[in-house]
Amino acid sequence: MSKPTLSKIAATLGLSVATVSKALKDYPDISFATKKKVKELAEKLNYTPNSYAQSLRNQESKIIGLIIPEIVHHFFANIILGVVKAAEKEGYLVITLQSDEKYEVEKKQIELLLNKNVDGILISLADNTVDHKHVKHIKDSGVPVVLYDKISKLINCHKIVIDDEKAAFDATKHLIESGCKKVAHIRGPLKPQTTIDRFKGYKRALKHFNIEFDNNLVFETKNLSFKDGKEIADDIYRNHKDIDGVFAMTDLLATGALVRLQELGLSIPEDISIIGFSNWFLTKITTPRLSTVNQPGYEMGEAAFKMLLEEIDDHKNNRNVIYETVEIPTKVIIRDSTLKH
């Protein structure tokens, strides 16, 4: 006979793994009847939980896990800092992992963190993550999870986001209000959701000002890279001389366009205005300095930890958790690559 596991007990009794696990540990939110059933079967199956792991699991580890798609990225580095600082204040330490935007890696890292008995997990989903069983598995293990930045509407848990659509609306609105008549948008591929939402915000702003949407003014790039920005600038210069404003979905794209358009002899913002997205450090050192939308990584990291801590407390005190989605406000930062109004 193979070794009995929690999941076998759960399957046999028609319960969730989390319930079985809680029953064996005498959690107060499990009924006496269920506990009795579970313990009797566990005894019959000669189920012996690893007592070391168990003792750990009953204790708080005061460690949380943080999964980041990309560490070497101004925005995400700020997220790490926000989480680490907020956690330290509350006596928690943070294990950080980078998923490389890969679903398979994300899945493994969740297992690693659960095996280390972390008290909670923060995740920004990888771009190619479509299946969400691994996130549900965290919840089933009785471990709180908060999604931040790149979330899925299909997962029921606490979430921290920015309103990408509104932020993009504001950026485009600034271009139009400062006098731009033909505003282009440089966007990314269809996924992730942030791309879609920023594109939507751009379109909504046009509509708001009764400007007809023109698909020829939308430029799609693959890598959101500096080089991509330069290539789109070449295209704009050659084929769309009438464009006088550009909303790029990342600062890197915006910077590429800004550098290339100047090389081609255009003046920024006199001939063409450019606004980016994120407020990377680099936006302050371009010539002219880049207008952009501030994406508050530090505040987001801080808020994500606080939300996780709340849920950890709710679990401990056996309170019901009502899941919330919290929006961190963004702000248009007007520098020198767009006209004043």
Place this chain on the structure above:
Amino acid sequence: MSKPTLSKIAATLGLSVATVSKALKDYPDISFATKKKVKELAEKLNYTPNSYAQSLRNQESKIIGLIIPEIVHHFFANIILGVVKAAEKEGYLVITLQSDEKYEVEKKQIELLLNKNVDGILISLADNTVDHKHVKHIKDSGVPVVLYDKISKLINCHKIVIDDEKAAFDATKHLIESGCKKVAHIRGPLKPQTTIDRFKGYKRALKHFNIEFDNNLVFETKNLSFKDGKEIADDIYRNHKDIDGVFAMTDLLATGALVRLQELGLSIPEDISIIGFSNWFLTKITTPRLSTVNQPGYEMGEAAFKMLLEEIDDHKNNRNVIYETVEIPTKVIIRDSTLKH
């Protein structure tokens, strides 16, 4: 009577805390006589170690600690990534903390990590750290420690560094070999050691080419900031028109100087060459693109973890550790802000 502690037992017997702790845990490298002495006194004093903590301490936690002076910094973000990736490959997870370049914070964070029973600690010392008792305390606790990047020669442990002096020599040499006759240096304040070593490398290169050192060509800045670089550029333009080459000790200073000198109407590199240090992401997007020295953060993080793992293994297998200092090679990256030769 106050609660007896390891340190009281240690003080009474004239032993180190680490020895007492190891004796109580029956470590093989402690003599039978010492173990006997320690255990008898512990019993007499009614010393009961926290058994939960003890059971943890005897087990490997497979978690290491990483103290970083500044997370939101291209170089250090790469260090985190190098450590995290190398650790994950070997089944270790990484708790990251930011010391904010503060000694007091660093001290507290070491305690936090030791309390979490990490298997080892990696530290880059804060700029204002002069006392090293806290690092010695890690060693005394029997926990391996590796210093990386900002180290102290006064601490006896494994170290991972770059040769700042050689790297600065190479950068200055490139300027001279490409035709610069009057090479200035923009440096930082007297501490940390990296500033001193880069300044030394600059001077050695001048000497190597029989160029007399001129203190008027050395510009000291406080914050190593973009703004500082711009201010030095103003000074150079007003008072030192004959300078035709600049070696700045950071990319940010170099970028500030590059932007400002162009605003003042100078051509780079035709009128004046500029080379930075670190190979930040931003160096690829300046106009012209900045020549610099590559400071390999990822490789350094990777190497630091490997060294730590080696020492963890040495401890486990009761092998003597011979401390080493490993240098990660740097490389001059020639882009468009310096002349070709």
